[in-house]
Each structure stands twice: as structure tokens, then as C-alpha cells.
Amino acid sequence: xxxxxxxxxxxxxxxxxxxxxxxxxxxxxxxxxxxxxxxxxxxxxxxxxxxxxxxxxxxxxxxxxxxxxxxxxxxxxxxxxxxxxxxxxxxxxxxxxxxxxxxxxxxxxxxxxxxxxxxxxxxxxxxxxxxxxxxxxxxxxxxxxxxxxxxxxxxxxxxxxxxxxxxxxxxxxxxxxxxxxxxxxxxxxxxxxxxxxxxxxxxxxxxxxxxxxxxxxxxxxxxxxxxxxxxxxxxxxxxxxxxxxxxxxxxxxxxxxxxxxxxxxxxxxxxxxxxxxxxxxxxxxxxxxxxxxxxxxxxxxxxxxxxxxxxxxxxxxxxxxxxxxxxxxxxxxxxxxxxxxxxxxxxxxxxxxxxxxxxxxxxxxxxxxxxxxxxx
Amino acid sequence: xxxxxxxxxxxxxxxxxxxxxxxxxxxxxxxxxxxxxxxxxxxxxxxxxxxxxxxxxxxxxxxxxxxxxxxxxxxxxxxxxxxxxxxxxxxxxxxxxxxxxxxxxxxxxxxxxxxxxxxxxxxxxxxxxxxxxxxxxxxxxxxxxxxxxxxxxxxxxxxxxxxxxxxxxxxxxxxxxxxxxxxxxxxxxxxxxxxxxxxxxxxxxxxxxxxxxxxxxxxxxxxxxxxxxxxxxxxxxxxxxxxxxxxxxxxxxxxxxxxxxxxxxxxxxxxxxxxxxxxxxxxxxxxxxxxxx
Numbered sequence: 001x002x003x004x005x006x007x008x009x010x011x012x013x014x015x016x017x018x019x020x021x022x023x024x025x026x027x028x029x030x031x032x033x034x035x036x037x038x039x040x041x042x043x044x045x046x047x048x049x050x051x052x053x054x055x056x057x058x059x060x061x062x063x064x065x066x067x068x069x070x071x072x073x074x075x076x077x078x079x080x081x082x083x084x085x086x087x088x089x090x091x092x093x094x095x096x097x098x099x100x101x102x103x104x105x106x107x108x109x110x111x112x113x114x115x116x117x118x119x120x121x122x123x124x125x126x127x128x129x130x131x132x133x134x135x136x137x138x139x140x141x142x143x144x145x146x147x148x149x150x151x152x153x154x155x156x157x158x159x160x161x162x163x164x165x166x167x168x169x170x171x172x173x174x175x176x177x178x179x180x181x182x183x184x185x186x187x188x189x190x191x192x193x194x195x196x197x198x199x200x201x202x203x204x205x206x207x208x209x210x211x212x213x214x215x216x217x218x219x220x221x222x223x224x225x226x227x228x229x230x231x232x233x234x235x236x237x238x239x240x241x242x243x244x245x246x247x248x249x250x251x252x253x254x255x256x257x258x259x260x261x262x263x264x265x266x267x268x269x270x271x272x273x274x275x276x277x278x279x280x281x282x283x284x285x286x287x288x289x290x291x292x293x294x295x296x297x298x299x300x301x302x303x304x305x306x307x308x309x310x311x312x313x314x315x316x317x318x319x320x321x322x323x324x325x326x327x328x329x330x331x332x333x334x335x336x337x338x339x340x341x342x343x344x345x346x347x348x349x350x351x352x353x354x355x356x357x358x359x360x361x362x363x364x365x366x367x368x369x370x371x372x373x374x375x376x
Numbered sequence: 377x378x379x380x381x382x383x384x385x386x387x388x389x390x391x392x393x394x395x396x397x398x399x400x401x402x403x404x405x406x407x408x409x410x411x412x413x414x415x416x417x418x419x420x421x422x423x424x425x426x427x428x429x430x431x432x433x434x435x436x437x438x439x440x441x442x443x444x445x446x447x448x449x450x451x452x453x454x455x456x457x458x459x460x461x462x463x464x465x466x467x468x469x470x471x472x473x474x475x476x477x478x479x480x481x482x483x484x485x486x487x488x489x490x491x492x493x494x495x496x497x498x499x500x501x502x503x504x505x506x507x508x509x510x511x512x513x514x515x516x517x518x519x520x521x522x523x524x525x526x527x528x529x530x531x532x533x534x535x536x537x538x539x540x541x542x543x544x545x546x547x548x549x550x551x552x553x554x555x556x557x558x559x560x561x562x563x564x565x566x567x568x569x570x571x572x573x574x575x576x577x578x579x580x581x582x583x584x585x586x587x588x589x590x591x592x593x594x595x596x597x598x599x600x601x602x603x604x605x606x607x608x609x610x611x612x613x614x615x616x617x618x619x620x621x622x623x624x625x626x627x628x629x630x631x632x633x634x635x636x637x638x639x640x641x642x643x644x645x646x647x648x649x650x651x652x653x654x655x656x657x658x659x660x661x662x663x664x665x666x667x668x669x
Contacts, residue, residue, distance in 0.1 A: 019447035020476040028473050036462070190457030195518065198424040199447045199475045362426060 022207075025200035029208020030215070033183060037216055047220060050171075051227050057164075058231030072135060075101045075110040080123055084114060087138055102126060114139075153243070153327060155302060161244070161326060162301035165251055165319045166294035168224060173259060173290045176217040177266040180209050181283050184270035184357075193361055202358040210263045210350075217259045218252075225252055247322035250335055254318035254342060261314065261346040262290065264353035271360040272368045282367060293319040304329045311338045314345040377401050378423070378441075378526055378557045383432030385418055392418045394581045395432070400526070400557040400574075405548065407572035408561040411668060415581040416561040417454045420528050423559070424451050436526075447475055450524030450551075452532055456515050458503050464514050465490065465499035468521045475522035482521060489517040492547055494540075509540055516544055520551065527551055529560040533567055545571060569660045579668035589660065596663045598630045601637050604652040605644045614639055628656055 020028070037043050073091045076084055081094045093110055095101050101113035105126050112132035117124030125136055187193040187205075196205055225248050231237075232244070269282045293316035300306035301323065310320035311330070317338045324330040356373040378400040385393040393415045400406045410416050421427035423434050425446045434441040459467050465486050472482030490496050493513040495506075503511055512535050519529060527548065533541050552558045552573075562568050568575065575592055577585040585592050600620065603611065608627035612619055616636035621628035631637040644650050 018476065019444045020474060025474060028470070032470055186459065190460065191453050191455040192457050192459060194421070194424070194426050194453040194455075195451055195471060196474060197426050198449060198451045199471075201443075 020200055022204050025204035026207040029205055030212035033209055033212025034216060051223060054224055055227050055231050058228055059235055062235040062237040073110045075104040075113040077101060077115050079116055080114050159301050162297040162323055165322050166297045169319050170290055170294040172217050172220060173262050176213045177262055180213045180263050181266045181270035181279055183209060184267050185273060185276050185279055189275055202361055203354050206267055206354055206357045209267055210260060213263050214260050218256045221252055221255050243326060247326040250325050251322040254321055257342050257346055258318040261349045264350045268353035268356040271357045274364040278367050289315050292316060312341055314342045317342050377437055379435045381433050381435055383422060383429045385429050392581050396583045398576045398583050398586045400559045402557050403552055403555050404573040405552050405558045405571060406574040407568035408559055408576050409565060409568050410578035414578040416578055417530055420530050423528050448525040450519035450527045452515055452519040452529040454530040458518055460504040461502050463500050463502055468517055471518050472522040477522045486521050489520055493517055493543055508535055512536055526556050527558040531562060532560050533562060565661050565664055577664060577667055584667040597658050600628060600630050600656040602628050602654055602656045603644060605650050606648040610643060611640055
């Protein structure tokens, strides 16, 4: 019953075409991931909005305070007015009597009033509802102050910088982590993955997805860093140019490696489920891991020991190392060590994720447990 | 030639495939028939390497199949699916490239296939915007776009209207005519009987019959003839003949040899007018019902 057709030789000639190489397949998959994302209007618009917000933040941080730096109008009786003249940010309105001053304060036409008082200073400051502390401070005798560490970062600023690194890490990791998870489950749900697996190895698909999304995340982080640094240069912010340059460089490096690790984990988690609806359950442990550095840096931004520990934990290193670089509380080799730990851990995680991904990709039905994915 | 050799596969204690072996010959359309749950999909997944067998192997031209071989196969899984939000032409090119085609070659081939399947105008529409029947055609195009050296299609005709069945069939014929083995499953026996050169009947994870239509018929029926004449009563007296059905001038009989049947015909001509004398062909459907029992 065997039939030999002349075209049979043509078919066997095709056989020599062979399988697409691992990296070629990875490249094709990565290319699609990037192209799909770049064509998505939602992605472009949200990225543009984020960059605009960051730029606004940078500009505001340098010119903002000046906008709100209004002069304080102070009503004073003529006897004390000379004492107030020439003070920074104070405009003096000389009135005839103490009562007139009180009325002006009460009416709100001035911010505060000063009349003669019976105390040691000979002055009585009048406020409407709260003590005009700026004025009081200026009129007080200030003791001499000696700062032992005049260059130490401002704690408030440290706090906000910590939050900024945390938010950028958190939002980028979650956005792209979810993207990769959706892309995995889309292929699983639509079963196109069966066609793909017949042609290329599962690991090439995983590698393509991780690389594609990492390139996008890296691109976005570079854009953010560029906007922050350029914005700083344009507005002449010393803080951004001197203090944050190196921390941002470290952030970009560590984020990129850390993202590869997270992307692999998100892909593996998504492979455990068969439907997009179950994605939330599968990725929630990862969300915690991503949120951890964000929350920890808010709590511990002023605790050098906690930051040191965080800088060696792979999940929080991308936030903790830049913070320590900014605070200058680490030896020069410490960021390198953190990076080394992160790279080693990432390699291990990729191996683990590839195993889970490979073994779960064709299993459908209810969510597979991590443990079972490794066993099978 | 694609051969499936002694394959076993169990799922959680249930044996889905029991030592199955069959062949899909080059240039032939082989129908893979069986009731739901007979093991067709499992067997196809094993051929494509998407699933591993517990034992046994798949062979190509007599040697064990390799990943390189499989990468050149065209496959249409049971559960349909391409990227819902990707344009039809674009995803065909993507899949062809994964299978090793060049971008330009894949583009031309995708255009030609879409045209042939009547989807030419929808090439830049997203898959989800197509009707189910058209999605099905796109799925067929996806299995063919990289010029496969063999085709394995799980229920390619389900959900297609008769027109679409014809156009799809033409496309599949082209592939078979180019010398590739084509295996497709179906539970519509009439379709398979009409379309296939060869058949594999699966039931409860076992191959119950395999071969060309004629071979299966020959294996599952004794040769039978039907004679229509004035009075067929004489047939009982002829040696090597067993009468199966008798009604005055109509008789259906089994003969141990063609010569014995010829003796019946000769005798009938001498006795009167022969209105009809022909081998009785059992419909495949009947054989199918019998073998899957």
C-alpha cells in the first residue's frame, strides 16, 4: 500500500531545513513581545504619562519651593517696626496702635502682628489661630550651633528618594511582570503553545519572553533615568546632579538584572494556570516579593543595618543599594557584592523557572502547585 | 513515511493508548477515526512530541523521529487557538519563522494560502474579528504556512461549512500530492470515507483496523455477492457457497472463492435472466460500528 510519488523526494529535501536554532527562536519570540508592546497604544500612553509626571516632579522639586516662598506681612506699631525692618521675607506694615494691629491680624489682612510687650524681649507677637513660628524664630535669640556632619542627607529628602526608587522599581516590575504573565497565559489558553512547542523548545519561548520584556523594562528605566538626570541638569538641581547620579546608575544596573529574575518567575507562575482569570492567584506571591522592597525602604530608609541587609537580599537590592550609595553608608565593594549575589541568584531562579515553565505549559485545568510542577 | 510503533501512554492510572502501531504513508491522506476519548488527540500529541509516550516510538522513514523532523511538521491542535489580537497574516509569518522559514518566504506563502482559503481580504484583520469558520481556516493556514513535510491535523473539518470543507480539502490534497504524509482525525466517518486514501480506526486506546478502505473491507468482510434473478433457490445447491439472505429472486451469498461465485453466475444465466450480479460492498460505517465495539 506504499505509494511513491516523484514529489516524495521534494518532501525529504525539506527535512534538511532542520529545526530553528535556540537563539534564533528566542530572537523571534523576543521580537514579537517587543513589537506587540510598542504597538499597544495603552503602553505608549501610560509610558508617556509616567515620564511626564516624573519630569514634572523633577522640575517641581527644584523650582517648586520658590513658588510657595511668599513674603510674610507683619503689622507692627511704630515703636517696634525698625526692629523688623530688613528681615528676610518680612514686609512690615506700620500701624498706629496695638488695637489696630490686633484688628488687622483678626481681619486677616496681615499674617501676624508685633507690638510692645512686657517680657524680656520687649515684644509681643500676635497671631490669629496659631503661633507664627517663622516670625517668632526670627525674633528669638538663637544659640550658636555646630554641626558635626554638615553634609549628611536631609532625612525628609532621604525618605522621598527612598520612596521614589521604591515606586519606580515596584511599578516597572509589576507592569512588565504582568505583561509577561499575560503573554504566557494567552499562549496557554489559546493553545498556540502546542504549535510552538512542536517547533521550538519551551526554554527558547521562555527566554524570548524574558529577554523581550526585560529589554522593554530596561528601555523604560533608562528613559526614566534620562528624564530625571536631564531634568536635573536643566533646572540646575545640585541634588540630582551630585547626589543622585551614582545611585541612579546602580539602580539601573541592579533593576535590569533583578527584572530578568522577576520576569522568569512571573512567566513560571503564569504557566501554572490555564486561564487568564486565575492569573491573580498565581502571581500574588510574586506581588508580595515585589512590594517587599518598596515597603521596607519606606520603613527602614533611616536604618543603616536594615538597609545593609536589604542590599544583600536579591529582591530588595535594586532599591537598597542605590539608597546606600546615596547615603554613602557602604564600602566601595559592597554594591559589587550585591550585584554578584543578585546575578548568581538570578541564574538559579532562571533554572528553576525554566523547569516549572517547561513542565506546566501543557497541563491544563486547575492551577498547578509549584511543588507539583517541579515533581512531574 | 511516518510510523507509530508500539506506543503506550497512561494518564493517572487510565491507559489512554494501548500498544498502538500504525503507519501514515507519504502522499496519502490517512484518516484517524474513533469515538470521543478513543485516544486520537493523545496519539497526535505524541507524534508531535508535545506529549511523551510511556513506551514505544515514532519513526520517520524507519528511524526514530527527531526534533528537526517535528519542526517541519504542520500541526493543528484539537483546541484551536492563535493569538486573538494579532493580525492573521502577521501571525502566520511569525509561526512560519519559528518553524525556520525566512520572513520573505513566509510572507509570500501566507498570502498564497490565505488567498486559496478565501481569507485574502482579511489578512490584516485580527483573528478575534473573524467568524469562527474563518478562524478555523486561519488555523489550517497556520499548519501549512511553513511548507510542512508532514501534516497532523486534529479534527480539521469540524466547524466548517461544506464549501469550506471542499477548499480545505483541496489544500490538504496539494500537500499530500507533494509527497507528504497527511494524518487527520475525525469522528465524521462519512467525511473520512470520502476523503481518505487510508484509515486508522481507534477504539478505547487500541488500533482496531488500519489500511486502505479496500484493505479494511477485505479484512473485515467475507467476499459477498448479490444476485437478482427469476428464482434464486438453486444457489443453495452449489458447492462452496453460503446463502446469507434469500427472498425469491434475490439472494446474498458468501463464496469461498471467486470461482465458486462464477459458478453461481453461470448457473443463473442457464436458468433464466440475470437482472443483476455484483459483489456486495459493506459500508465502512458498518465495519466501524463492528470494530469499535
